Amino acid sequence: MPKHQYAMVFDLNKCLGCHTCSIACKKLWTDGDGMDYMYWNNVETRPGQGYPRYWDRNGGGFKNGTLQPTPDVPPIEDYGYAFEYNYDDRLFKGKEGPVLPHKDPKNASNWDEDSGSLDRGENYYFYLPRICNHCTHPACVAACPRQAIYKREEDGIVLIDQNRCEGYRFCVRACPYKKLYFNEVTQKAQKCIFCYPRLEKGEVNACAKQCPGRIRFVGLLDDPDSPVHKIVVNHKAALPLFPEKGTQPNVYYVPPFNPPRRGNYGKDILSDPRIPMDYLVYLFGEEVVPLMQRLGRELERVQNGGKSELMQLLIGRDAATRFKVATPEQLARK
């Protein structure tokens, strides 16, 4: 177990699906050779196929302590290959015709954006932003025969030593969240680094910093003053994705309510929810049901003019409320 553990909380009620986080990450970390198809941070519409396609149905993680790797590494078609536009031909070489992608796009990280699903004739969907979960029991670390992946002692961030990695991709198969990516140009696996170089300079993660919806909360899970500790530990208002995969993720989600269904005047948001509770149970486990009820009560209190520390915290207007980057002294302490 690491001395400390960084964690991130996403309030899915506030995510507007703008992909600013994905672009912030892409511009900062994955604009190099062979990284074109990688989104260390992606935003997928739920219900939906996800990125890579059907990652949530293909196994991974542990069952009774035993690794359950997916049969194969997802093919590039499941991620969607990056396409380039022929701006050169059209704008500078005088060629006729429209600007087109160099390959016919067949899939992408947000291919089925805003499609969602139907429940009794009404559409529902929400956005699920995803990064590496920097798990407490990472399946990738367990699967790597090279011991190239390690969890940092001081803050629990999971990293791939690019010098030790040989690109075997056992980690890609083992991760239940498919958050490790193979770079074919360098023949190595790469993944979200939780912006550790930024954190070490006292600056919060790029995805969190750039988020216009201010949905992200960052801090040490074991620091009582951090927003993530308050939301996850004190208020128990956020849950990890697919807890049954046995890796103990350190990214937590405040589950979404969505607006009321049409014509349900007088009913509260939980007695006639737009998002079927079964789907939230599928993503976050059975605990999501009492959690939604608690959140609903807090919401109701505020709507009736009362005060709620949790709701105030989740509004998170200021960076100081949402982020608490650990100091070196804090990380050095046991």
Next chain:
Amino acid sequence: MVKPFVICGAMGIVILGAATGIAWKNHQQSTAAQAQAASYKVAAKPAAQPSAMIVNGVDYEGQSSAIADPAHPAWKSTPAVPVLLNLTPRIYETDEIAGAPPDAIIRCVRASDGTVLLLTWNDPTKDQPVTRQPSPAGQGAGVRVQHTQMTNRFVDSAAVMVPVERKPDANPCLQMGEAGAPVEIYFWHSVKGPEVMKASGRGTTGRTGKKFVAKTAYADGSWQVSFVLPNLPKGTPVAFAIWDGSVKQRGGLKYYSLWHSLQ
């Protein structure tokens, strides 16, 4: 010397089969020698302990750089020794067993400045995707970066393992050496090229930063890879490994040989 070698090789397989037992039950046998080994009754006690398999080197008056080319005519007159390969066990029980050991031969030439080993094996699929080297700083040339074309293809590779120190009584463990008996691995990767690795047991393999010369040719469903090693004294044990990318072999999933003795 070829005939005794084949006998030793077959006995080597019997010993291996007996030692590793059921893990090998399902593996297909591809060479005549292996078929012979399969019918051999283990109950009959071998008359003597099988000696290490022997690869006789041929002296070559010239630089290793000249003979490194697999097409060099001198290789034609160099005796070829069959290399018996075995498939390592699966890593996960849920995985299918894929692949069957290819036919392989090894030739050895002693040049003035090094020992050159030419490993030849049949592989109907050439798994050597053309990916260019990363551009400086990995940032692509101009606006565009190089793309990852496929995420789930694996490449052909081969390696020669040599003990760091020659001990007369015992060879290092075949599984990448062991503590106190380190090995050097001359690893050729069909995309990344040749690189010298070192190891002292499973999972300890690391880079040395050293390169070596390896030259390759692929024709008619067959790989030829030459390994230019430092001068190896007679009696040096060498072991071989081959990875077939088309059946997703990498790391511990591979074909491997027992220790051979360079003479």
